[in-house]
Amino acid sequence: MRPLTTELLRGPLAYDGTQIGPLWAYRALGLQGDSLIAFVGRCAIPRRHMIDQEDVRRRARIASPRMLHFIAEHFDAPPDLEKAVLRQRVFAALVLDELRARSDSEIRREGDDLFTPREEKLSISVAAATPVSTKFHFGINVVRATGVGVKTAGLRDLGVQPKPFAEAMLEAYRREIEGVLDARTRARGAL
């Protein structure tokens, strides 16, 4: 129906918050339409690019030496932030599933956050509306981040290889989104 374009970028790319902007995948990569793009790279988000105003309010430092990043964009008509957040939650649940399948660690999801059993934070995430689409960023530490105000852990601590994990996530989300489209084109109204 409306297949999702997915791609794991070969080289490293630093996430600086500009990738949450509208049409990033098209402008930077030439990938058009609904998409989920994965890449590995540093994370450092300057204040002016922070979307979550709680981060701005508490003067958070959002940074990590190496993360596996996912950027999703959906061209809803009209764009609706609530859909972006719901898709972000579905994505977080898929990450949880995939980590559980690849690690003995009892990871836990709370909203869009993932924690190890020792309450170490594995991930950061934000959902956003643009004038033409809805998006989310989901970043998972590859190695631990320090100096960010909370204990963290990374894929390396879980013994999970970033690239095969990323490939599995691209496929899992593609199937989930196809499933959502499938479900909403089979149901009659309840009157």
Place this chain on the structure above:
Amino acid sequence: MRPLTTELLRGPLAYDGTQIGPLWAYRALGLQGDSLIAFVGRCAIPRRHMIDQEDVRRRARIASPRMLHFIAEHFDAPPDLEKAVLRQRVFAALVLDELRARSDSEIRREGDDLFTPREEKLSISVAAATPVSTKFHFGINVVRATGVGVKTAGLRDLGVQPKPFAEAMLEAYRREIEGVLDARTRARGAL
């Protein structure tokens, strides 16, 4: 913000497909607004109440001697079926989490379906748009259903008690929906 009304009905109630209709919680139970209602009872959906047209097309028999049912209703403005499906997927992911926490069995989620490792189907689900709201039904077998064309399993097979499980799910979904509302009232637009 917009708290979700949750309730586990004391007595048994049979699910016959009318509960997916608009305002059922209000009309039948006096519970108004966004809600998630749980109850235990038989399941038998006559053709004319089936929402999923795939079920109608393949002349499915949707029935179970005892199920734990969940009915969610959200008064979106305007109603949008895609949101209903996304919320249904988030709910299914929460069910998966809760079952894993209460059972040794390696349950698997695929879209809105849950399976045991032996490929026994644990649940049925549908999302629907009404003229004033969006809804989903999620039913989990308490005991196995037979004569429905697929192998099934139930909470009893997993050693999971329906009522405490239901209470945990009501709480988990309430927190998830609060989290979604929290997220979408903290994020600025990405321009």
Place this chain on the structure above:
Amino acid sequence: MRPLTTELLRGPLAYDGTQIGPLWAYRALGLQGDSLIAFVGRCAIPRRHMIDQEDVRRRARIASPRMLHFIAEHFDAPPDLEKAVLRQRVFAALVLDELRARSDSEIRREGDDLFTPREEKLSISVAAATPVSTKFHFGINVVRATGVGVKTAGLRDLGVQPKPFAEAMLEAYRREIEGVLDARTRARGAL
């Protein structure tokens, strides 16, 4: 991106107004998702299936011995009748183009109606919202219809073969809809 399913039905099928209902292509033909279906057959719409209330008000007789019918369905989220009407107009413009390319006659479009230079009506059309989608029906006389209160003409009068014309229309609309999706996934907001 979101390809449109298109199909020209082999056998004849009478249009009686039920095909404008939600999910007809899926229920009757197993074709799921956004679609444009073409078929040739009689047209007779009983009052209770008329969508356009002007037809009901003026007690119109909507009938034709043989028409080439097109049924489009788009699963907008949320459904929006204005989009259905706009797509119907685009479709009517494509029909006009295709007829001009295949006939010497100076066909004229006025809204969703097509007329020959002698003011004979070639087509009927209606756009509708369903609880889960938006749809339109576009029917073009193959032979003249009589007793419908207006002068009519048909493809036969224009020397146009219905089936190749139908195939060309399916392809033209598929490209148009792809073009619309392409355009709305390339444009940034104007702030």
Place this chain on the structure above:
Amino acid sequence: MRPLTTELLRGPLAYDGTQIGPLWAYRALGLQGDSLIAFVGRCAIPRRHMIDQEDVRRRARIASPRMLHFIAEHFDAPPDLEKAVLRQRVFAALVLDELRARSDSEIRREGDDLFTPREEKLSISVAAATPVSTKFHFGINVVRATGVGVKTAGLRDLGVQPKPFAEAMLEAYRREIEGVLDARTRARGAL
């Protein structure tokens, strides 16, 4: 259901047009979600912060030495400016009611403007859409404003104390919005 956060700020705060921006209540005050915030302070809106383009076109000076300000924000999904304007009109009607109850003066409402019987303007207001919410500002002169091109009056002329009046308005709007939510979760569709 979705209670409105209301608050009357203790100290004075000047309105300069930045408070109509998205998430102001959260960013500046830590008040999250749908809200109505009241405060007293000077009003002076530089051209670049004016929302109403009529003001910009006629080079209006929008200023007042002391006003009672109200800022409402609603996190509609999706945001819809028409809702913001409708809520603004309901709010203006509530202000009218409350002024009539507290003053002998025969105040008159015209759209979002309030006038005394001598055609003195009591208030200014604007509704706006942000990328994530809809908002309105409603400011009522406490003392007369001069040099703004029209005759004005203020609460002092009406013998109305700003703070108790503000408290009453916060409560009145909270009840109105609860009433709107109540109404739209009780009505079935009209088919």
Place this chain on the structure above:
Amino acid sequence: MRPLTTELLRGPLAYDGTQIGPLWAYRALGLQGDSLIAFVGRCAIPRRHMIDQEDVRRRARIASPRMLHFIAEHFDAPPDLEKAVLRQRVFAALVLDELRARSDSEIRREGDDLFTPREEKLSISVAAATPVSTKFHFGINVVRATGVGVKTAGLRDLGVQPKPFAEAMLEAYRREIEGVLDARTRARGAL
């Protein structure tokens, strides 16, 4: 911009709940597009036509020997029940204004209800979404209704003539809706 069609019907017409249905003004009166129609007549709403499920739940009897009725319909795209309720509240506020101008009685509005100082109910109202539009009904007793479970009063008790009052309301609502359209076509976004 989008003028509202208004009309006061000459003869009497009984309100039985069917007038809240989609396109009533067009089907019954040939009046197309956004409209406000007024008429005087009996009111008796059988259960199956009740929109407000609270009325159904408490087995209300909704009836009055003579009422002044208003039916509004707006062709929102997409239809949104919240807009219907907001417009209904604005209308109720206009009725309050107009009654105060024509009567010495201190009428009070609470949501969509109007009461005399003796707590007699003057009016009934409901807002509804149809598949193609949003609507509201607002009925004001001309004479008192009895046997409806609450004390009532009517325009006659207030010394208000129905027809001139109706004409004034049609004009007041037309100006209000024009004002809403005017406001939302002058405001830039707040980014």
Place this chain on the structure above:
Amino acid sequence: MRPLTTELLRGPLAYDGTQIGPLWAYRALGLQGDSLIAFVGRCAIPRRHMIDQEDVRRRARIASPRMLHFIAEHFDAPPDLEKAVLRQRVFAALVLDELRARSDSEIRREGDDLFTPREEKLSISVAAATPVSTKFHFGINVVRATGVGVKTAGLRDLGVQPKPFAEAMLEAYRREIEGVLDARTRARGAL
């Protein structure tokens, strides 16, 4: 219903991409509400004003010594880019019709582009969403443009006078938009 304001500007006006911004017709010309404005003038769009990111990506030079420009704005609630693109396609189809009526040349439309039989490009166009409206620009060369990477032609090559053509287009689009509003206020839902 919702008449479209149309106007052909007397004097020349250069299109530089700022006219696609929200409320341009109101801010620059005092023309409020849904509108289609035509003018003749140079075209040169600096990179920062380009809406279509394909143009930005391929570093397109968008320029023409003299074009007939059309700017449409529709105050949808909520704004929806897909509607803008659909309206743009309908407009392009009307341009095609009007050119065919005024020229012997066999013009061809492909999406929002018009070509002569020699594959010379006659026009440029883009659709955009603003925070409060949806818009499109449609520019047709009066004389050929050079140095833009493709072969071009203009109205002069077709023997078409810009001003009478512009007047005809304003009228044709006004009738089309009236027809769309007419169609969507006559159709009941298909349930």
